[in-house]
Amino acid sequence: MSESDDEAAPVRFPEPVTAPTTTPTRPSGGDETRAVIEFDRVTKVYRTGAIAVAALRGVTLKIKSGEYVAVVGPSGSGKSTLMHILGCLDTPTSGTFHLAGQNVSGMSEEALAEVRNRRIGFVFQQFNLLASMTAWQNVELPLVYAGVHRAERKERALAALAKVGLAGRVQHRPGELSGGQQQRVAVARALVTEPDLILADEPTGNLDSVSADDVLVLMNELHDAGRTLVLITHDLEVASAAGRVIGIRDGLVTEGDKRDLEHVR
Amino acid sequence: MSWLETLRTGLNGIRSHRLRSGLTVLGILIGIAAVILTVGLGEGAQAQVSSDITALGTNLLTVSPGSSTSAGGIRGGFGTASTLTTYDATALGSSTVAPDIKAVAPVTNSEETLTAGTSNWSTSVVGSTPSWIAVRGETVAQGRFLDNQDVSDHEPVVVLGSVTASELFSRVDPVGQTVDVNGLPLTVVGVLNSVGSSTSSSTTADPDDTAIVPISTAAEEIFGGTSRDAVSSIIVQARSSDDLTAAYQEADHELLALHGITTAAGADFTITSEAQALSTATSVDRTLTILLGGVAGISLLVGGIGVMNIMLVSVTERIREIGLRKALGATPRLIRRQFLVEASVLGLTGGALGAGLGIIGAIFLPGAVGDPITISAWAVAGAIVIAMAIGVIFGVYPASRAAHLAPIDALRSE
Numbered sequence A: 001m002s003e004s005d006d007e008a009a010p011v012r013f014p015e016p017v018t019a020p021t022t023t024p025t026r027p028s029g030g031d032e033t034r035a036v037i038e039f040d041r042v043t044k045v046y047r048t049g050a051i052a053v054a055a056l057r058g059v060t061l062k063i064k065s066g067e068y069v070a071v072v073g074p075s076g077s078g079k080s081t082l083m084h085i086l087g088c089l090d091t092p093t094s095g096t097f098h099l100a101g102q103n104v105s106g107m108s109e110e111a112l113a114e115v116r117n118r119r120i121g122f123v124f125q126q127f128n129l130l131a132s133m134t135a136w137q138n139v140e141l142p143l144v145y146a147g148v149h150r151a152e153r154k155e156r157a158l159a160a161l162a163k164v165g166l167a168g169r170v171q172h173r174p175g176e177l178s179g180g181q182q183q184r185v186a187v188a189r190a191l192v193t194e195p196d197l198i199l200a201d202e203p204t205g206n207l208d209s210v211s212a213d214d215v216l217v218l219m220n221e222l223h224d225a226g227r228t229l230v231l232i233t234h235d236l237e238v239a240s241a242a243g244r245v246i247g248i249r250d251g252l253v254t255e256g257d258k259r260d261l262e263h264v265r
Numbered sequence B: 001m002s003w004l005e006t007l008r009t010g011l012n013g014i015r016s017h018r019l020r021s022g023l024t025v026l027g028i029l030i031g032i033a034a035v036i037l038t039v040g041l042g043e044g045a046q047a048q049v050s051s052d053i054t055a056l057g058t059n060l061l062t063v064s065p066g067s068s069t070s071a072g073g074i075r076g077g078f079g080t081a082s083t084l085t086t087y088d089a090t091a092l093g094s095s096t097v098a099p100d101i102k103a104v105a106p107v108t109n110s111e112e113t114l115t116a117g118t119s120n121w122s123t124s125v126v127g128s129t130p131s132w133i134a135v136r137g138e139t140v141a142q143g144r145f146l147d148n149q150d151v152s153d154h155e156p157v158v159v160l161g162s163v164t165a166s167e168l169f170s171r172v173d174p175v176g177q178t179v180d181v182n183g184l185p186l187t188v189v190g191v192l193n194s195v196g197s198s199t200s201s202s203t204t205a206d207p208d209d210t211a212i213v214p215i216s217t218a219a220e221e222i223f224g225g226t227s228r229d230a231v232s233s234i235i236v237q238a239r240s241s242d243d244l245t246a247a248y249q250e251a252d253h254e255l256l257a258l259h260g261i262t263t264a265a266g267a268d269f270t271i272t273s274e275a276q277a278l279s280t281a282t283s284v285d286r287t288l289t290i291l292l293g294g295v296a297g298i299s300l301l302v303g304g305i306g307v308m309n310i311m312l313v314s315v316t317e318r319i320r321e322i323g324l325r326k327a328l329g330a331t332p333r334l335i336r337r338q339f340l341v342e343a344s345v346l347g348l349t350g351g352a353l354g355a356g357l358g359i360i361g362a363i364f365l366p367g368a369v370g371d372p373i374t375i376s377a378w379a380v381a382g383a384i385v386i387a388m389a390i391g392v393i394f395g396v397y398p399a400s401r402a403a404h405l406a407p408i409d410a411l412r413s414e
Helices: A079-086 A109-119 A135-146 A150-163 A179-191 A209-224 B003-015 B018-056 B086-093 B131-136 B148-152 B162-168 B215-223 B241-258 B274-317 B319-327 B332-369 B377-403 B407-412
Strands: A031-048 A051-065 A068-072 A094-099 A120-123 A197-201 A229-233 A244-249 A252-255 B060-065 B101-116 B119-128 B140-143 B157-160 B178-181 B184-192 B210-214 B233-238 B269-273
Touching: A031 A079, A051 A079, A051 A252, A068 A079, A068 A209, A079 A197, A079 A229, A109 A120, A109 A135, A109 B319, A109 B332, A120 A179, A135 A150, A135 A179, A150 A179, A179 A197, A179 A209, A209 A229, B003 B018, B003 B332, B018 B274, B018 B332, B018 B377, B060 B241, B086 B101, B086 B233, B086 B241, B101 B131, B101 B162, B101 B215, B101 B241, B119 B131, B119 B162, B119 B215, B131 B233, B148 B215, B157 B162, B157 B178, B162 B184, B178 B210, B184 B210, B184 B215, B210 B215, B233 B241, B241 B269, B269 B274, B274 B319, B274 B332, B274 B377, B319 B332, B319 B407, B332 B377
Parallel strands: A068 A229, A068 A244, A120 A197, A197 A229, B119 B210, B157 B184
Antiparallel strands: A031 A051, A031 A094, A244 A252, B060 B233, B060 B269, B101 B119, B101 B178, B101 B233, B140 B184, B157 B210, B178 B184
16 A cells, blocks of 8 residues: 555655654653564565565564554565555465464454454555545444444544544545545544554655644554554654654664664665 | 445445446346336237137137149149038038037138118128027127028028128118128128127137128129139037037048048148137247247346446446455455445346336336236246346356455555
């Protein structure tokens, strides 16, 4: 889904990058006892005929509950593959992936669908709202698949929309909302199932800077409320909003001090 | 996710592409309406034929003259020879040689112009004997029918069919009036009751438009000709429909003996039954129904392919939606179900509307084409079920394509 992979433009790096000022830094936080994500030597190899391309070459990674993590990397780094595996949209070729203590590496398609529904909230660059439905109908969609009763669904959808500041727009269709508002509807949809992990893939990629800031502030609020967030981006300025930044390049991850983003260069 | 939710999602999918869904429904609608109408037409025709059989009675045989062979050896069709005579009829009427034959009526006929005062009317003039009325199952409305005296004395009398009577005598009582045929004045002694129009293939003319004269009068005074004993046909009435076969054999045997023919192949006459003619008509109707039904079935099949086509387009067009729904937790099974519901709702809608159109057609079409259309509840229910089944069958492939899309490919597509 990541648009950046198709872009020819070089990755933007803010100058200087040593002291991001847009958002106050906060500890990466997190509940030390519980790991939401545990990657153990995860590889992913794509085969196209005789050619095998290793998109991930042994990623070992741990993200704790309540952490706000940015995954940063240029096009072709394996960033999208990492996101797909994190989102249970794809399975690793080898290695194991535990999501909230559950091994999801070898699950069937049906089981993965349920894991996505219960444990993960997605925010996409393209918003991916269904044009024929109103805002609240879009937000309640994951609850429909979770088998939640109608009245409760609506109630929870409206609460989630209120949380993202769109209480007055619940009956609007995506076409009647601005880009920033659409993305906030998408965030509400990601929130509504109370997932273990919110996965945002270039959430600001299609937004102007004001709307992008709105969405990043919203992400911060979610982090403050104790949510586990993984933000995938190629934009270091966006990444600097997170409590922890993981770099990815050539299928391998690099960890480093968040204040010094050198490791992701 | 419950079936109700799936149905709601499916309906939403249909609603968001109104024109396309409408056109798909139209394809099914036309197919179903065509099937219902052709089946109705076939059932109507068969019901008509069987009521005709009952009305005509199944105990009648018609003996027709055989073919003549010209000098060049070319054989004409049946009826080209005048091999049957009034003597044949008399012989068949004897209860000793043919105990299973109840009555016999020799028939001669010709198209003649009848004149009564200033009005004239062309009709089929039939020469026959008193038994004609019983054999044909007709009744007299006014006056009397021919009697034996009329035949033996060559009386110039005539009995008119109801249509002929009203055409010639619109105001006065026809009985006792005089009608001229070929310059011969005939006294009208009776008028027949109307038997109504028949759609039986054996009688194309209106049976009420006729004039019956004694066969002797017809032969001697009206038709003329060289062989005055010849008859056009002999109508034979068996004692009952069960005795029809026996009556057939007796008539066949007797006529072969009378004509001095030893082999059945050399027979110079043919015996047919009304029931036989009607069963031929029935089988023609049935063949036609099957043919039309086949064409209608093909149009239904085309409608089904339309559903498949639209569903495939729909899957391709909504690939991102499918990807998103999968990302949000829709299992392949639920995606398949959603598309199957859409396809079957399209089929069901088309089926219901098509059945409605078929019923409307069945009400208004008979007035235009003159054929009865019988629509049974079974045909309607069957058509709707078939339409829905077509939706499901042609929806299976597109639906499983949607179900097996990889979510990442689906989300990535533009």
